[in-house]
Amino acid sequence: MEPNETNTLEQRREFSEVVGLFDSVEKLQSAIDDLLTHGFDRSQISLLAEDDAAREKVGTKSSTEIEDSDEAPRISYIETESLNEGKASLIGLLFYVGAIAGAIAVWTIRGSFAEAIFAGIAAGMVASLIGIGVIKLVQRRQRNWAQAQLARGGLLLWARTWTDDHERAALDAMERNGGHDVHVHTVAPA
Numbered sequence: 283m284e285p286n287e288t289n290t291l292e293q294r295r296e297f298s299e300v301v302g303l304f305d306s307v308e309k310l311q312s313a314i315d316d317l318l319t320h321g322f323d324r325s326q327i328s329l330l331a332e333d334d335a336a337r338e339k340v341g342t343k344s345s346t347e348i349e350d351s352d353e354a355p356r357i358s359y360i361e362t363e364s365l366n367e368g369k370a371s372l373i374g375l376l377f378y379v380g381a382i383a384g385a386i387a388v389w390t391i392r393g394s395f396a397e398a399i400f401a402g403i404a405a406g407m408v409a410s411l412i413g414i415g416v417i418k419l420v421q422r423r424q425r426n427w428a429q430a431q432l433a434r435g436g437l438l439l440w441a442r443t444w445t446d447d448h449e450r451a452a453l454d455a456m457e458r459n460g461g462h463d464v465h466v467h468t469v470a471p472a
Contacts, residue, residue, distance in 0.1 A: 297442060297443070297444060297468075297469055298442075298443050298449060298466050298467065298468050298469065299440045299441060299442050299443060299466070299467055299468075299469055300440070300441045300443055300449060300452035300453050300456060300464065300465070300466050301349045301350065301438065301439065301440050301441075301463075301464070301465060301466075301467060302438075302439050302456035302457075302461030302462065302463065302464040303345055303346065303349065303435065303436035303437070303438060303439075303461060303462045303463045303464075304436055304437040304438075304439060304459075304460060304461055304462070305432070305436055305437075305460070305462065306437075306460070307428050307437065309459055309460035309461070310329075310437045310439055312459040312460070313439060313455055313456050313458075313459035313460070313461055314327060314359060314439065316455035316456075316458065316459055317441055317451075317452060317455045317456075318361075320451045320455055321448070321451065322441055322448070322451075322452070324358065324359050324360075324361060325358065326441055326442040326443075327358070327359040327439070327440070327441055327442075328356040328357060328358055328359060328439075328440045328442075329356065329357050329359060329437070329438065329439060329440075330345070330348070330354060330355070330356060330357075330431055330434075330437075330438045331354075331355035331356055331357045332357070332423075332427050332430075338355075339353055339354065339355045340353060340354055340355075343434075344434050344435040345431065345434045345435035345436045345437075345438050346435055346436075346463060348438075349438055349463070349467075350467045352469060354438070356440065369417050369420075372413045372416065372417065373410050373413040373414065373417070375413075376406075376409040376410055376412060376413040377406040377407070377409055377410040377413075378406065379409060380402075380405040380406040380407075380408060380409025380410070381402040381403060381405055381406030381409075382402065383405060384398075384401040384402045384403075384404060384405025384406065385398040385399065385401055385402030385405070386398075387401065387405075388400075388401035388402070436462065439456065439461070441455075441456070442469075443466070449466055453465075453466070
């Protein structure tokens with residue numbers, strides 16, 4: 283068999299996913315945490331994309347109507363810790379940039395070191411407040427995403443599985459954490 287034929291066969295291989303429906307963000311997060319502690323990588327975990335993308339792709343169908351659809355737009359799961367690190371980095375970066383810009387501006391205009399220090403701190407604080415505002419917008423967007431999904435009938439969670447043991451682990455994790463309509467479905471090759 284030619285090497286190209288092997289790659290083609292591997293690319294066509296079907297895989298299965300365990301899908302579950304959750305009625306709260308807390309239960310969803312608990313199931314994801316359970317999956318991660320039982321050998322799943324976050325690249326194997328996905329959620330329904332934001333409502334605009336979902337509405338464009340699947341219309342106004344309910345979560346139960348799209349849970350087995352290969353057309354359902356998905357987003358990869360991002361750990362809460364990673365989001366928190368990103369938020370902290372944004373605020374820190376904005377503070378740093380604001381402080382440097384404010385200090386340089388005052389130093390060049392006024393030539394006073396003390397005034398430059400105070401201006402830098404003030405500018406950094408203002409820039410940090412802008413960062414906090416951006417974070418609040420992101421949090422509002424996340425809340426709206428969850429509310430839109432719940433209005434569709436629940437928060438969908440998919441876990442890609444390659445073995446029977448992984449299937450059982452995903453089924454157990456989702457059911458143990460309050461998942462409804464938890465089942466396995468096969469994804470057709472692209």
